[in-house]
């Protein structure tokens with residue numbers, strides 16, 4: 001007896017991608033009653049050893065998955081939203097953006113230290129704290145934060161999976177590494193974080209902590225599946241990440257640009273409003289443009305996008321474009 005046909009879920013093969021695809025696969029199984037089969041796809045970002053900031057970043061983790069969708073080799077794909085280029089992909093639709101996890105960055109430091117303790121300990125030894133990250137956004141904000149504490153960090157560009165990155169701390173090669181809390185959490189390793197970095201110090205990447213479920217939109221089967229998977233969508237998460245990504249797009253910055261953004265709800269008396277915070281900086285952290293804007297809770301993702309464009313205009317007026325041009329590592 002044949003059961004319902006399996007849905008093919010395209011995923012990168014990293015442990016993190018497999019973990020988050022597995023979580024979505026389970027939800028899709030329950031929603032559709034159909035089995036879900038994981039199809040592993042290698043992306044350019046997985047094979048290239050270059051620094052992301054060097055290879056350009058935009059789309060290196062998603063292009064191969066999108067090609068497989070368009071070719072009908074898979075029925076849907078799961079991406080980390082922060083790896084998704086801001087320009088809409090022709091022939092594809094973002095069927096669902098599920099409830100986002102903690103958007104913050106996490107510090108994994110030696111001896112259980114917080115960033116403040118680490119910077120102070122290093123300063124006492126007359127040296128900067130050595131922190132692993134190749135992300136211009138993290139570099140800019142970590143440098144600025146350390147300086148505000150009267151110390152300094154030396155950022156060391158690293159790449160590789162979560163094991164590799166944390167390994168630099170375990171081996172003593174680095175004092176700390178910075179990773180997305182959501183990634184650690186999905187791997188069941190959030191306990192290894194020694195600090196959840198306050199967003200007042202480091203704003204996360206636009207869309208960090210959120211997943212995107214993508215389907216083909218050019219055929220009836222793809223559209224029908226997208227309509228079904230829309231059940232997994234969280235409208236608030238979609239509005240928040242849309243505001244963050246429209247800021248990024250309006251700044252004309254890519255996913256490897258030194259841009260942080262976070263949209264959240266703030267209560268103003270009885271009314272809650274959507275606040276969008278954004279930062280752009282030089283990687284050395286000496287110049288940061290950090291601003292926020294608050295608007296009525298958006299009725300739609302399109303409303304949220306307006307907030308992002310407004311904040312971008314204000315940041316550009318304060319010289320944000322000049323800071324992003326700077327690309328030295």
Ligand SMILES: NCc1[nH]cc(CCC(=O)O)c1CC(=O)O
Pocket residue numbers: 080081082083178179180182183207208209210211
């Ligand atoms: N740049 C790679 C990447 N893409 C998404 C995540 C984490 C998971 C997420 O943000 O949802 C990571 C790793 C990291 O930044 O530590």
